[in-house]
Amino acid sequence: xxxxxxxxxxxxxREELCGWIRRQEPEAQVEAYAAGEELLGSGRRFDIVFLDxxxxxxxxxxxxxxxxxxxxxxxxxxxxxxxxYVFEALDLYAFHYLLKPLDQGKFxxxxxxxxxxxxxxxxxxxxxxxxxxxxxxxxDILYIESRGKKxxxxxxxxxxxxxxxxxxxxxxxGEAFYRCHRGxxxxxxxxxxxxxxxxxxxxxxxxxxxxxxxxxxxxxxxxYLQNGGVPGV
Numbered sequence: 371x372x373x374x375x376x377x378x379x380x381x382x383x384r385e386e387l388c389g390w391i392r393r394q395e396p397e398a399q400v401e402a403y404a405a406g407e408e409l410l411g412s413g414r415r416f417d418i419v420f421l422d423x424x425x426x427x428x429x430x431x432x433x434x435x436x437x438x439x440x441x442x443x444x445x446x447x448x449x450x451x452x453x454x455y456v457f458e459a460l461d462l463y464a465f466h467y468l469l470k471p472l473d474q475g476k477f478x479x480x481x482x483x484x485x486x487x488x489x490x491x492x493x494x495x496x497x498x499x500x501x502x503x504x505x506x507x508x509x510d511i512l513y514i515e516s517r518g519k520k521x522x523x524x525x526x527x528x529x530x531x532x533x534x535x536x537x538x539x540x541x542x543x544g545e546a547f548y549r550c551h552r553g554x555x556x557x558x559x560x561x562x563x564x565x566x567x568x569x570x571x572x573x574x575x576x577x578x579x580x581x582x583x584x585x586x587x588x589x590x591x592x593x594y595l596q597n598g599g600v601p602g603v
Contacts, residue, residue, distance in 0.1 A: 371397050371398065371399060371413065371417045372397075372398045372399070372418065372485060372488055372489075373398070373399045373401070373414065373417050373418075374391055374395070374398050374399065374400050374416060374417065374418045374419070374420070375401050375402070375403060375409055375414070375416045375418070375419045375420070376388050376391070376401070376402045376403070376419075376420045377402075377403045377405070377406060377408075377409050377419065377420065377421045377422060377425075377430070377433065378402075378404070378420075378421075378422040378425070378449065379403075379404050379405060379422065379425040379426060381404070381567070383422075383449075383470075383472075384402045384403075384404070385402070386451070386472075387420055387472075387477070388402050388602070389398050390474060390477055390478070390481070391420075391481060394478060394481055394482070395478075395481070395485060396466040397553075398485075401414065401416075402572065405425055405426065405427050405428070406421075406425060406427060406429070406430065406432065406433025406436075407427050407428055407433075409433060409437070410425075410428075410433065410436055410437065412439075413525075413572070415441055415444075415509055415510075416441070417443075417444065417445060417488040417491070418442055418444070418445045418447065418481075418484050418485070419434075419437065419444055419446055419447070419490050420447045420449050420468075421433060421434055421446060421448055421449065422448075422461075423448055423449070423450040423452060423455050424448055424450065424451075426450065429576060430448060430523055431455065431458055431459070431462065434446055434448075434462045434464070434492060435462060436457075436565075437446070438462055438463065443491045443509070444464070445465045445484045445487050445488045445491070446459075446462060446465055447464065447465050447466045447467075447480060448464050448466070448467045448468065449468045449470065449472065449485055450467075450468070450469065450470060451469065451470040451471075453469065462490065462525075465483075465484055466483075466484065467481045468480060469518075478543065492507055492596060506525060506530075508543060508546070509559065510525040510526045510527060510558070511523060511525050511543075511557050511560075512522070512524045512525060512526060512557055512560050512571045512572060512573065512575055513554055513555060513556040513557060513560075513570055513575065513577055514536070514539055514547075514554070514555040515553060515577075516536050516552065516553040516554070517531070519533055520532060520533055520534065520538065521533075521534040521535075521536060524574065524575065526573065526599065533578045536549070536552070536553075536595070537556060539555060540555055543555070545594070546559060546594070548560055548587060548590050548591070548594075549583075550569060550577065550579035550580065550583055550584075550587045551577070551578065551579050551583065552579045554577045554578075554579070555576055556569060556571065557571075557592055558590075558594045560569045560572040561591065564587075564588075564591070
């Protein structure tokens with residue numbers, strides 16, 4: 371199921387776009403926001419974002435810049451009445467630039483292609499669990515906890531338990547995840563703070579690094595932030 375956001379300060383346009391999306395992609399989760407600050411403040415991760423440019427407060431380009439830093443894989447589609455921002459939009463790796471007034475047929479074709487692109491991006495960051503024939507989006511994983519011969523995978527949507535080996539998962543997930551303890555593997559994108567009280571993750575989840583690994587964890591997390599990662603929100 372894809373998560374799609376529509377951001378526009380004109381209520382009629384928000385409602386129209388949401389209606390078109392829901393009719394074409396009935397299984398998608400669609401959310402509407404009247405301002406860029408609302409989108410960013412939600413803390414939600416979206417596969418596709420349709421974004422107006424001229425809005426009160428943070429304009430669409432500023433919002434897109436902040437969103438791109440947090441969610442690099444988001445498919446961005448600008449929806450605007452202004453042609454002159456097209457090159458700035460391209461600098462933000464926009465997938466498409468739609469001009470108002472909108473043509474429903476054109477919008478439908480762009481949405482279809484955006485959905486395909488979002489699907490390809492999800493495949494590239496998927497974690498396939500053979501034990502359950504289940505695929506999880508790595509971006510949704512908060513942390514993984516070892517429970518003897520099983521591991522519990524905690525995600526933003528709930529938890530699932532499987533038979534698995536932490537070493538194998540650590541290798542598969544790569545450098546965005548850190549083994550802070552033999553029993554914990556954390557997604558650094560979801561870290562909100564850390565200190566003597568442990569590592570705090572999105573949603574208030576808390577894990578405790580091994581004392582001997584704390585210094586290494588801090589270095590790994592700083593490296594992650596300095597190389598394009600962003601702290602969780």
